[in-house]
Amino acid sequence: MRLSGHGLRCVRGGREVFAGLDFAAASGEALAVMGRNGSGKTSLLRLIAGLLIPAGGTIALDGGDGEMTLPEQCHYLGHRDALKPALSVAENLAFWADFLGGERCDAAESLTKVGLDHATHLPAAFLSAGQRRRLSLARLLTLRRPVWLLDEPTTALDVAGQDMFAGLMRQHLASGGLIIAATHAPLGINARELRIGGVG
Numbered sequence: 001m002r003l004s005g006h007g008l009r010c011v012r013g014g015r016e017v018f019a020g021l022d023f024a025a026a027s028g029e030a031l032a033v034m035g036r037n038g039s040g041k042t043s044l045l046r047l048i049a050g051l052l053i054p055a056g057g058t059i060a061l062d063g064g065d066g067e068m069t070l071p072e073q074c075h076y077l078g079h080r081d082a083l084k085p086a087l088s089v090a091e092n093l094a095f096w097a098d099f100l101g102g103e104r105c106d107a108a109e110s111l112t113k114v115g116l117d118h119a120t121h122l123p124a125a126f127l128s129a130g131q132r133r134r135l136s137l138a139r140l141l142t143l144r145r146p147v148w149l150l151d152e153p154t155t156a157l158d159v160a161g162q163d164m165f166a167g168l169m170r171q172h173l174a175s176g177g178l179i180i181a182a183t184h185a186p187l188g189i190n191a192r193e194l195r196i197g198g199v200g
């Protein structure tokens with residue numbers, strides 16, 4: 001499987017954010033998208049996820065599931081945690097599994113892996129910032145999707161949480177997945193750098 005973009009151009013609010021951007025990542029590879037604030041890292045992830053339309057260029061996934069679109073094969077984890085405060089931890093995960101569709105993995109196991117097994121019945125409103133992030137990360141594990149698009153995924157995670165997530169990313173890569181992550185901080189895994197907009 002290989003995800004690539006060629007000659008990508010991104011325009012937001014009538015202003016060109018980047019142009020002529022090329023990237024490629026194969027199964028088992030991670031790309032760390034780096035660049036100054038406003039250089040277009042989030043925009044690139046949203047283009048790949050199908051949440052924005054490129055003003056030019058192409059994005060292709062070769063060797064994926066031919067019956068599914070690229071966005072259907074991606075997990076997009078944005079800045080915001082997208083949790084419903086009144087629903088419990090377990091209910092939030094079930095909501096996402098229903099919303100995204102597809103074959104589910106064991107939700108309890110996913111919550112154990114992210115260290116939230118003690119909090120399954122707690123309303124999301126009561127979670128700390130790091131716990132909210134951990135619940136968002138559990139979404140990546142609940143449904144198997146090969147392409148992980150991650151926007152500053154380690155925000156609010158403590159050192160143990162960063163190590164835990166690095167382990168989950170390594171497992172994902174070892175099982176043939178690929179990762180594109182926008183980040184200002186080291187991800188804790190081997191990742192090739194994709195720099196947008198000069199020195200950041």
Ligand SMILES: Nc1ncnc2c1ncn2[C@@H]1O[C@H](COP(=O)(O)OP(=O)(O)OP(=O)(O)O)[C@@H](O)[C@H]1O
Pocket residue numbers: 012013017035036037038039040041042043044182
């Ligand atoms: N909805 C929008 N309408 C107009 N302009 C937007 C919109 N969303 C983002 N932009 C602009 O697009 C540019 C790129 O934003 P983007 O969020 O992709 O940058 P980034 O590299 O992820 O930044 P950061 O490091 O601060 O997270 C910025 O100048 C931003 O103001």
